[in-house]
Amino acid sequence: MGRTSVFLLSAAATVLAGTMPALSAWQPQKPIEFVATAGPGGGTDNLARAVQNIITKHKLTEQPIVVVNKGGGSGAEGYVYGKASAGDPYKVIFGTSNAWQQPLVSKVAFNYTDLTPVAAMAQDEFLLWVKQDSPYKTAGDYLKAAASGEFKMGGAQSKDTDEVLTRMIEKTGKVKLTYIPFKSGAETAVQLAGGHLDSHVNNPSESLGQWRGGTQRPLCVFSPKRLPQGPKVTASEGWSDVPTCVEQGLDIKQYEQPRTVWLPGKVTPDQAAFYVDLMKKVQATPEWKDYIEKTSQVDTFLTGAEFDKFIKEDLEHVKQVAGEQGWLVK
Amino acid sequence: MDNLGELLHGFSIAVTVPHLVLMVVGVLLGILVGVLPGLGAPNGVSLLLPLTFGMQPVSAIILLSSMYWGALFGGSVTSILFNIPGEPSSVATTFDGYPMARDGRPTTALATAFGSAAFGALIGVILITFLASWVAQVALAFGPAEYFAVYFLAFASFVGMGGAAPVKTIVALAIGFAIAAIGIDTVSGSVRLTMGVDELVKGVNFVVAVMGLFGIGELLVAVEEEFHARAVSSKIDWREVFRAVGRLPRHGVALLRSAAIGCWMGITPGGPTAASFMSYGIARRFSRRGRYFGTGEVEGIISPETADHAAGTSALLPMLSLGIPGSATAAVMMGGLMIWGLNPGPMLFVDQKDFVWGLIASMYVGNIVAVALVLLTVPVFAALMRIPFVVIAPLIVIICVVGAYSVSNSYLDVVMMLGFGIVGYLFKKLFYPLAPLVLAIVIGDKAEDAFRQSMLMSKGSLGIFFANKLVTCLIVAGIALLLLPLVLQLAKLRRKPASPSTETTAQEKVII
Numbered sequence: 001m002g003r004t005s006v007f008l009l010s011a012a013a014t015v016l017a018g019t020m021p022a023l024s025a026w027q028p029q030k031p032i033e034f035v036a037t038a039g040p041g042g043g044t045d046n047l048a049r050a051v052q053n054i055i056t057k058h059k060l061t062e063q064p065i066v067v068v069n070k071g072g073g074s075g076a077e078g079y080v081y082g083k084a085s086a087g088d089p090y091k092v093i094f095g096t097s098n099a100w101q102q103p104l105v106s107k108v109a110f111n112y113t114d115l116t117p118v119a120a121m122a123q124d125e126f127l128l129w130v131k132q133d134s135p136y137k138t139a140g141d142y143l144k145a146a147a148s149g150e151f152k153m154g155g156a157q158s159k160d161t162d163e164v165l166t167r168m169i170e171k172t173g174k175v176k177l178t179y180i181p182f183k184s185g186a187e188t189a190v191q192l193a194g195g196h197l198d199s200h201v202n203n204p205s206e207s208l209g210q211w212r213g214g215t216q217r218p219l220c221v222f223s224p225k226r227l228p229q230g231p232k233v234t235a236s237e238g239w240s241d242v243p244t245c246v247e248q249g250l251d252i253k254q255y256e257q258p259r260t261v262w263l264p265g266k267v268t269p270d271q272a273a274f275y276v277d278l279m280k281k282v283q284a285t286p287e288w289k290d291y292i293e294k295t296s297q298v299d300t301f302l303t304g305a306e307f308d309k310f311i312k313e314d315l316e317h318v319k320q321v322a323g324e325q326g327w328l329v330k
Numbered sequence: 331m332d333n334l335g336e337l338l339h340g341f342s343i344a345v346t347v348p349h350l351v352l353m354v355v356g357v358l359l360g361i362l363v364g365v366l367p368g369l370g371a372p373n374g375v376s377l378l379l380p381l382t383f384g385m386q387p388v389s390a391i392i393l394l395s396s397m398y399w400g401a402l403f404g405g406s407v408t409s410i411l412f413n414i415p416g417e418p419s420s421v422a423t424t425f426d427g428y429p430m431a432r433d434g435r436p437t438t439a440l441a442t443a444f445g446s447a448a449f450g451a452l453i454g455v456i457l458i459t460f461l462a463s464w465v466a467q468v469a470l471a472f473g474p475a476e477y478f479a480v481y482f483l484a485f486a487s488f489v490g491m492g493g494a495a496p497v498k499t500i501v502a503l504a505i506g507f508a509i510a511a512i513g514i515d516t517v518s519g520s521v522r523l524t525m526g527v528d529e530l531v532k533g534v535n536f537v538v539a540v541m542g543l544f545g546i547g548e549l550l551v552a553v554e555e556e557f558h559a560r561a562v563s564s565k566i567d568w569r570e571v572f573r574a575v576g577r578l579p580r581h582g583v584a585l586l587r588s589a590a591i592g593c594w595m596g597i598t599p600g601g602p603t604a605a606s607f608m609s610y611g612i613a614r615r616f617s618r619r620g621r622y623f624g625t626g627e628v629e630g631i632i633s634p635e636t637a638d639h640a641a642g643t644s645a646l647l648p649m650l651s652l653g654i655p656g657s658a659t660a661a662v663m664m665g666g667l668m669i670w671g672l673n674p675g676p677m678l679f680v681d682q683k684d685f686v687w688g689l690i691a692s693m694y695v696g697n698i699v700a701v702a703l704v705l706l707t708v709p710v711f712a713a714l715m716r717i718p719f720v721v722i723a724p725l726i727v728i729i730c731v732v733g734a735y736s737v738s739n740s741y742l743d744v745v746m747m748l749g750f751g752i753v754g755y756l757f758k759k760l761f762y763p764l765a766p767l768v769l770a771i772v773i774g775d776k777a778e779d780a781f782r783q784s785m786l787m788s789k790g791s792l793g794i795f796f797a798n799k800l801v802t803c804l805i806v807a808g809i810a811l812l813l814l815p816l817v818l819q820l821a822k823l824r825r826k827p828a829s830p831s832t833e834t835t836a837q838e839k840v841i842i
Contacts, residue, residue: 072532158519196473209675
């Protein structure tokens, strides 16, 4: 089927939708492409493949789904691809808050406004981690020690979520940290285990194995309340035993990374509604609960105005930090 | 000897009928994706991944890792027969494998490659079996400075190696570094060298570069020279398969040296690509027939293949014990582990003994299955060389175009691949070496990241590269390898001051 006929079909669907809104909701007519804005094996890729698996298993759509990785340029490759596919409702882009944060700090050829937001499906938490045998018991101890010497803080990518949080810790805790960017959270975790860093701010799933293995431990979680009760990670502790950073005197109430789903720009409201509905159905399955639990994420579902509000708030916040650091482009 | 008991237990898990069937299926699928360039092991494994969600984790990993072994072997086939490396780590195999196949000895080339690959893999698994805990500790000692030192050593062992004129090597390296810098920079987060092409933000994919440089570049040279105008009259002789494998022990020193380099690079974790290049470079320096490298030397095939597989196998250990994937394929498998509900990390060896030792045992069995299957297929693949050039040439173009497109479904990649073809042709015509160019494209950005991370840590002091014994040794070894040819040259000059030897010009011709 050529591009024109797809266009005609969707145009026909739009016309029909205009006249008979209840009966003629848009349905996909050809295979759907899931674009993961990350390499194989990362958190975003896992999400795209988990959703693909759930949709296929429960036959939530008739059409086959293919996952494509476009993780080049810290994910910019996938978003640029989404922008270039304007009007094509068969490309679904999976990403993070990168979609609006990256254009602020580097000259990438897209902005989140070039895409149609579908939903934010899960939130990854951030924690402050130190090496297992380090002397700090609380975030307070850590800040006290960091004030006298310059600590090395590792993280994934530059001027991205990890570094933004690092700069927030610097400002709130009145310390100076040397930020060292690595390719991924997993790599950062190993560097901390080897004693090459003093701390990092990984997501739970990125350091779960290391915590259980006794090479590093979390001091506090950047969340308004403690994480939900789950199975114990080490012999004595689980995620719910980790205090919040506010409890320990590091006053950063909330810092989260949403996993986001987008369509290219210029798709019809009907087409977007189909995918919102599809993702809602995915979220209602037991496999989804399983995925959330195994990756230690928080289940959320933001769409429409709520999602917009979330983006705007986060954008304001990041803009402020980026402005203070002199990262803003243009 | 605890480990030996665990291993025997592992064999009782791996050597069951369903698991053996999975291994055969995995290996065959792997050979298929390995032989079809553009598919490759990472894509093959990720296509298969959803099928494994319902399986026992140990069955799933056996299927996926068998596919990986098959793909590694299959990747060597196209490198040797058509000069198209499917994986970064099989680039070095083309240097002598392709000339030998073109010379009418494809059977020997393939059998030698498979035999030495199997040897390398075996040494890698033995290492994992007995030194699992020690190896995990070694990898932890590697911070950014140590990483940089390892990459430096890989460059040094290849660069200082003579062959091409040093200036040409440096030019090739510099172009490679520039290509590696395209895209988003990890350390500063800014976009570099995209030259106004939005899509270039993703950087230049390795497969796109080598398919053009080697596949298309070689084709252009061949068309011009009418070298290939007739099919190679290759005798297909079953016995030659066994004879070639039987001759391997004669090159015992090369085998052991390459396996040692491979294991070292696998665990440190420099990775299989750096290992195969380094092993080839060192073999060229120390082999008695080193000066003939590039014309179809047996040791020129043995060295990169053994090191590649030794590194590929031992690199699975850091993945399991630390959660750092050593290759793209390992990264996909790690994603699989998470979905099966296992967390890679130090506790995997304690919590999931059945899984870990089942996998290790399956590596022994899987590699034996893989090598048996590929040796059986050698004559079939060798027969491909009898197809006339007029048929093969368009086929190579199609393979390269489809391969480049399927990397990320992008036309830009196809255009770039053809551009690299012209670069490859010019390099050959002007006697510039391709190997340093490729090495710089593949590990150039990693080396750069490691260097700049070190500089951030030390606040700009180079002292960090001499801060402890490990990193000092690596750096000193690297510098020694760089300076060695210079010193030898000086010594030679002093002995016979004036003899512009014909040897150098002869060597220029065989630059790879």
